[in-house]
Amino acid sequence: MKVMELVGPGLDGIRFAERREKDVPLGHVRLKLKAVSLNYRDLLIAKGSVPVTYPCIPLSDAVGEVVETGVGVGRVKVGDRVCPTYYPDWIDGTIATEKFARDRGWHGDGVAAEYLVLSEQELLHVPAHLSDAEASTLPCAAVTAWAAVTRHVTLRPGSTVLIQGTGGVSLFALQFALAAGAETFLISSDDEKLARAKALGAHHVLNYRANPQWGAAILEQSGGRGMELVVDVVGAGTLEQSVIALSNGGHISQVGVLGGFAASVSLYPLMTKEAHIDGIMSGSRDCAESMMRAITHQRLRPIVEVSRQLTDLPEALLHLEGQHHFGKVTLAIDH
Known part of the structure; x- marks a missing residue:
């Protein structure tokens, strides 16, 4: 499958690469990703402002379609449109060190890829009225804002x-x-x-x-x-x-x-x-699910200013760095 990789610090350290697709184990699903979105932390990671183990697939926020399920999966089914949680290990309850020790695109591979294999416990159904670009913005930025105004x-x-x-x-x-x-x-x-x-x-x-x-x-x-x-x-x-x-x-x-x-x-x-x-360190899966219900009920739509292709990642990060954006910058993934 096609991925974007960080192979060193700096935006010139981003490259297009191929990786082997993983098998789908018990309790996991395969996602066909449709869109990703950028956060400021992605810029810090790409520039080497924080320690990273290379090579690494960057970015934390995405939306995709479930195309395969492993044995025992019950939270989602093939055809569902979902996004991965920002912190895979923070399911519920208050913050704790072990709950945010692992986040996507920094302490492990992120979402800048055609496909992901993830535990069903890390997935969130997204509001049906949102486009793929809009839905891709929810896991980090939206949940952080929701926690900021509700917690x-x-x-x-x-x-x-x-x-x-x-x-x-x-x-x-x-x-x-x-x-x-x-x-x-x-x-x-x-x-x-x-x-x-x-x-x-x-x-x-x-x-x-x-x-x-x-x-x-x-x-x-x-x-x-x-x-x-x-x-x-x-x-x-x-x-x-x-x-x-x-x-x-x-x-x-x-x-x-x-x-x-x-x-x-x-x-x-x-x-x-x-x-x-x-x-505020963003929020749990439970927190995100409450936010999803509010977005659905209020028919809210994320503000997406710039939509590009995944291969435009370096240019999109430069746009983010220049603070030219209003709302979110997203990248489509073509298959």
Whole structure:
């Protein structure tokens, strides 16, 4: 079968290759993949920013059709359209080290291939109303956003939510917050993207480059109420402003490290607001299944801006690195 491989650090270390298809053992299925989508962590892995054992098949998010089942399979059947979970070993319950020790495309092969053989326990049925490109975006970005807006907070109509940026996780968080009836605030440095976010339903938008003290500006926009939830995708460089924007008792869902892995924050404002910073490591299969039901019920559609072919992976990662995207970048797999 055809695959994309990482053979060394850097985007010039991506190559097209052939691998032998695996047998289908007890409790496993063979998936014919239809589309994959990109996440920022895929760029970090491809560039060698984290340790990788080469050669490695990259990427974590995909959708495919079950074309063969092993003995004892009962969760899925031939013809079902499914996506693999992001963390194969996190089925349910709270986070634990052993549940996220293995993820696709980093600690083992990922999904940039024509076929995969996986345990049926790692699979999720996808909403029928979504295209293959849309469905491929769900395992990491959508589940992370769902966890960010549901795990430690209960959003109600009128709850205030601030979202940073217009990437995949951010726009999923916007859609989920809007579906809950929240009043939404979104920041970006790009006025065109802010206009597009407004068209998607964001109630208030702000250019953070034009307003470096955007925490206070958001506080003012909310009439002094502050944010019950901030979905922070950056960390370093934004965390202090996120705290300023919070309401008393508010929560920050820390879902990204676009600004790096180390951040500092003044403790006193955190204390006086009795604020919470909640780390989010995506979610379990149970969490993902709850999200799938919500997407189906609300008829939500992921925002897919760019759709290319799997062989365009290096160019697609460059597009991601340049932060030119609005929503998700996906790649189709032709057979």
